[in-house]
Amino acid sequence: MTDPNADRLRRMAAQRSCDTVLSGRPPASVAEQLEALRAITADDLLPDFYGEGGAVEELERRVGELLGTEGVAFFPTGTMAQQVAMRYGVELTGRNGVGLHPLSHPMLHERDAPAVLGGLRPVRSADAPRNPTAEEIVALDEPIGTLLLELPLRDAGFVLPTWDELVAVVEAARQRGARVHLDGARLWESTVHLGRSPAEVAALADSTYVSFYKSLGGHSGAALAGSAELVRYARAWRHRYGGNLFQQSPAALAALAGLTHELPRLAGYVAHAKVVAAALATLPGARVHPAPPHTHQFRLWLSHPADALNTANLALAEEEKAWFVGGWRDTEVPGIALAEVTVAGPALELDADQVVDLADRFLRRLPRR
CATH class of the missing domain: 3.90.1150.10 (Aspartate Aminotransferase, domain 1)
Structure with missing residues (x-):
């Protein structure tokens, strides 16, 4: 064995x-990682305190500028960030149905976390190996509070819709009274195909999650971006989920380096x-x-x-x-x-x-x- x-x-x-x-x-x-962090760290930079101040605060500011959102909350994992975003949709709309593609990350790689932790009810948004279309969302036979769109849909081959298709499916979700959440773990590189900036893509949605360790080469970590109200809610539930770590400077510094050099x-x-x-x-x-x-x-x-x-x-x-x-x-x-x-x-x-x-x-x- x-x-x-x-x-x-x-x-x-x-x-x-x-x-x-x-x-x-x-x-x-590990030594190379630490050396790289040292090269970009000011001698007088002090660590964050439970996510407040330091490199974490600077990272949240940078992401807010890139995505054009009112607020940003740093999370240790994208799984946690998306749990919070979907939970927020339930509380805001009163609907526990979440439109999820069967090949989406929450459905395949999170051990049924939306249902087990959040009491959410996955509603199949499409069957074909691509993101759902506007017609498919209009035709859903049960209500949803949130539609999650994974850009790109990794387990279908990193596939993206066109910009017009994306706009149409967002409009269809709005007509159904649903929030739109973007699983943007790989949003940074999706902008080329979509022909729009990160801010223009994020502006379509009510909330957006981005990753720092996938395309940007960071150590770990994610961010949830959206309205100031969402971010206040996210910080409270980040604490409840055990994500309010004492210090997260190394992950935040590596993410900042990724935004500067890799993006x-x-x-x-x-x-x-x-x-x-x-x-x-x-x-x-x-x-x-x-x-x-x-x-x-x-x-x-x-x-x-x-x-x-x-x-x-x-x-x-x-x-x-x-x-x-x-x-x-x-x-x-x-x-x-x-x-x-x-x-x-x-x-x-x-x-x-x-x-x-x-x-x-x-x-x-x-x-x-």
């Missing part, structure tokens, strides 16, 4: 050793993801979705078992110092596996021909069939 933690550490060590990385970025050591680069990653996806689509038996990608992340399928693909990628990293794509998992179709590709800074060094060359080196390590 393998040790999952030992396997994870081996993969991290292998990726850190690589000179070439197609998907993702090599993980930093301006995301549009370049999104553009290059189209180049990478087109190159990968030429591989034997390959399929990418969406084509072209809507953000800097997309799905890749290959006609091999996941174990073989993960073994080949690790061997390539350890022996040739090159990382192709990891995290393969088997699909419901035998012999076909799926992975998520993330185009970040390291991938910008690879043009289309170099992507294909790296893929060929990876594929040569697979068992012959």
Whole structure:
């Protein structure tokens, strides 16, 4: 029996050793993380006190400027932030129904938290692997107090609606008397496809959650943005949920660094993801979705078992110092596996021909069939 933690550490060590990385970025050591924080921290900066003052206050101010909202509350996790946003919708509207896509994060990755913790009743907002349409919201056969829209819908392939489709579905929710909450864990990079600024996207909704550790490369943490009334409510329920930590300066500083250094680069990653996806689509038996990608992340399928693909990628990293794509998992179709590709800074060094060359080196390590 393998040790999952030992396997994870081996993969991290292998990726850190690589000179070439197609998907993702090599993980930093703890010492490297601390050194980076020290480089951006003023000598006289004092820590926050239960989320008040210090870097946390500055982070909330910066996010408020970017999203154009009255208030922002920092949260240790996005799961907690969204629980509070959905609970607020219940209390405001008197309806415990929440429009949720079956592939949304609260439905797939939070152990039924909306129902177990908040007494919320999920209402299926759509069946197709994309965000719901205005017509689908109008046709819901039961009332909802909040419609949650995940931008992009990660478990459908990081897919986004068009701007007009997004505006229409928000208007449909309003006609149903529902609040609109944006699960914007990856909102920062969604603005390219939508053709609007973060503030313009957030202005459509009653509340917006953003993450600091996904696209921005922070340590952890999230923010819930909206009206001043919402933020007062959020701070009270953050305390009740156990999220009012004594000091959160390291997470806040890392988030500020991400807003300063990584946020301006995301549009370049999104553009290059189209180049990478087109190159990968030429591989034997390959399929990418969406084509072209809507953000800097997309799905890749290959006609091999996941174990073989993960073994080949690790061997390539350890022996040739090159990382192709990891995290393969088997699909419901035998012999076909799926992975998520993330185009970040390291991938910008690879043009289309170099992507294909790296893929060929990876594929040569697979068992012959």
